[in-house]
Amino acid sequence: MIKFNLDERKKSKSAAKFALSKNYTPVVLVAIAAGFVGYGYWRYSSLNNQIADLDNKIKQAQAQKAPLDNVIKQDQIYETRKKTLENRVKVIEGLQKGQVSPVMPLDQLSEAVQRTQYVWLSNLDQNNAVLTMNGVGTSLNAIADFYTNLTATGYFKNIDISNASDAAGNYTFSLKCEFSPPQRTAPSTGDKSSAGGN
Numbered sequence: 001m002i003k004f005n006l007d008e009r010k011k012s013k014s015a016a017k018f019a020l021s022k023n024y025t026p027v028v029l030v031a032i033a034a035g036f037v038g039y040g041y042w043r044y045s046s047l048n049n050q051i052a053d054l055d056n057k058i059k060q061a062q063a064q065k066a067p068l069d070n071v072i073k074q075d076q077i078y079e080t081r082k083k084t085l086e087n088r089v090k091v092i093e094g095l096q097k098g099q100v101s102p103v104m105p106l107d108q109l110s111e112a113v114q115r116t117q118y119v120w121l122s123n124l125d126q127n128n129a130v131l132t133m134n135g136v137g138t139s140l141n142a143i144a145d146f147y148t149n150l151t152a153t154g155y156f157k158n159i160d161i162s163n164a165s166d167a168a169g170n171y172t173f174s175l176k177c178e179f180s181p182p183q184r185t186a187p188s189t190g191d192k193s194s195a196g197g198n
Contacts, residue, residue: 104155105155105179108153108155109121109124111149111153112146112153115145115149116142117142118137118138119137119143120137121133121135122134122135123135129180131178131179132176134173135173136172137170138171140164142171143164143171143173146175147159147161150177155179155181156178157177158177158178159176159177160177161174
């Protein structure tokens with residue numbers, strides 16, 4: 001009998017425990033649901049705050065961008081002006097390179113005439129680097145010497161003599177050539193150092 005009574009007590013205690021756990025289940029479920037709702041609300045409000053901060057930053061960036069757009073437009077205007085001016089400078093430099101000052105060709109030409117005996121020039125035209133001249137020589141050899149002396153200067157290229165004809169013992173001729181100064185090469189650094197050492 002004592003056994004039986006003990007068994008009944010154990011059964012009643014376990015039944016009581018089971019009954020208590022069944023009563024707490026809805027409370028636990030409600031607490032979990034409330035936790036999820038609370039976390040969802042907190043997450044929603046934090047995302048809203050982040051969105052508001054990002055909107056403010058976007059507005060500030062747009063406010064800073066407006067004056068920068070004006071600067072960019074002005075810079076583009078200056079760049080187009082700069083390119084136009086650079087093109088003009090290139091055109092002017094090209095024209096200046098194509099033009100030949102009459103002083104240097106005349107100087108070299110006078111040297112060639114002075115080295116040649118019995119040749120005189122009667123007419124000279126210059127069109128940029130092209131020289132056209134008429135002259136008189138006492139012989140064909142004198143005209144050939146003039147041709148050789150022009151070539152020897154190193155300044156005259158593509159020399160073309162035509163119309164060498166005899167007129168009363170003298171030969172008249174026409175000559176066309178290009179004036180081309182020789183290219184100057186810059187001295188190397190080794191030459192400078194050796195020159196400085198002496």
